[in-house]
Amino acid sequence: MAWGTGAVAGAGTPERVVAAGSVSAAGWADDVADGFASVNALGQNGTYGGRGGPTVTVRTLADLERYATAAEPYVIVVAAAITMNPKGKEIKVASDKTIVGSGTSGHIVGGGFFLGQGVHNVIIRNLTIRDSYEGVWNDKDHDWDAIQMDGAHHVWIDHNDLRNMADGLIDSRKDTTYLTVSWNRLGNNNKTFGIGWTENVTAELTVHHNWIRESEQRNPSTDNVARAHLYNNYLQDVPGTAITTSYGNYSRGATRMLLENSYFEGLKNPVTRDATASVVQRGNVFTGTSGRNESGGTAFDARAHYPYTLDAAADVPALLRAGAGPRSTIGTAATAGTAAAAATTLTVAKDGTGQFTSVQKAVDAVPAGNTSRVVIDVRPGVYRETVKVPSNKPYVTIQGTGGSRKDTVITYGNAAGTQKPDGSGTYGTSGSATVAVEAADFRARNLTVRNDFDEAANQQLSGHQAVALRTAADRVALDGLIVEGDQDTLLLDTPSKSVLGRVHMTNSYIVGNVDFVFGRATAVIDRSVITLKKRWNGTSGGYVTAPSTAADRKGFLISRSTFNGEVSAGSFHLGRPWHAGGDAALDPQTTVRDSTLSAAVKQAPWTDMSGFSWKDDRFAEYRNTGPGAGAAGPDRPHLTDAQAADQEIADWLAGWDPAAG
Known part of the structure; x- marks a missing residue:
């Protein structure tokens, strides 16, 4: 399936590209549900929405309703704010549909969607659905939900922002089953997520990685559900606001609930259950909570139904602040303004069920000088190898196909001082990379890239720098990764001093200790x-960034991110200037803005390096929060509002759209 934004045939006519049987150059179009929505049952093999049908881009209510209610499968891309008329309207979605927002531009205003009895195989993704609220808290007269399901099955609700509705944000009613709700922002509402309205105990559902914030009730309320698996959710009641949460996760009736690795902050009655219901808790974190926190009864083994990977509960708030809700990389065309060429897809699987058993072998199969995207789908497993994408192989995507970025791991253990097998010397810092990208227009998503060099066991070695991921190319888009190492984890470089190399990284983890974001x-x-x-x-202590920026370019911009880790307070610098080779003409730059800093960050967060003073280069903060943040001063420069206006993401990207191409 290929799609784009071709010429509009007429007023109100949605843009469409039909290429049945081909593979979309946009990786999101091949995403499928995890959790219970992935289970084969009721004649439906998992949940994949309208994949295989035509893709249409809509900007009007008439077009949205036309395709959402059609009998045929469609991928419906919402590329504008569409206002429901009349207010409260819920479009009756038919089976085999994907309704997805185009980046962050897809809004449904004043209404939502209804999935009736027997409707199945529906994906609602990457949308903002908002503002049917009629001014009455706990409104009994306007049953206007963002998403209501009555007897539907195999539904995936993912990466949406649902808020400020007259009634509920999500209602899963009347035996709706095989439902997964993941990575959504839900809040600013009386009722978040009600489940039940049935005497039967048959429903099976998964609720994971959702940020539920400022909601009074149904967070969710789960009534008569045979298997309710809730994990890695973040429930937050912010003090001093007009909304106070009355309870958090509620197991009602005959529900069996498995509740794992979630984070509850500031809630009254964070976990409650009826005497007839079960809640089995594992690994949850409660901070500032009060009242009922209950468990009891028996649950079930979720892994008997589907695979999943738990994130640590302590990481959940930062993870969801960074990754929940609509994302710019979902629902966007592979090439803006034109129909995208169909991508070639190569598959890698350790067990031999793919075309290749190693990632490098798949890269080797990409033709030199290719002009259209090649997607390398890497199935779950640990791939112990080094991977290099050479400069003559642009337009390569490497993506894990598992339900989590932890499922697909590329790892190796070279360090700068490691001897090469052929005896020709050591690898050096840049040569130590587990994955090296030298080709333009590269993408990676849903992967872990690791350098597992063991410093403790190799103290005799000279050169402990050990790179996990090195990029030395322009227009590199990285999404949903874990990049893990110790010293010099992530090398963001350019092909040469005189060549621009832009990188956009989002929704990812970067782990390290010394200069672990550098270049x-x-x-x-x-x-x-x-x-x-x-x-x-x-021991604790280190440096996050070591930029070596040319004087006429921009360096590192860290925005809307979280700095954390189990290290000592006041032990880490945000950065220091790396004048590579002693080049005094360089002008290193790091800006950290709109981010949350843990107590590990020093109150004087910048420091000198190799005789070069950070004060002679470009290091600054803007609107950071958290215990590691601090007021402006001589040792802690802050941008003015006017300066910050010139240090936005768009200024760094300089006309490049990471979602395109």
């Missing part, structure tokens, strides 16, 4: 988690 690229790290790690000997 001369013009790089944005947005909505990500930067985890500070102790050194090999258990």
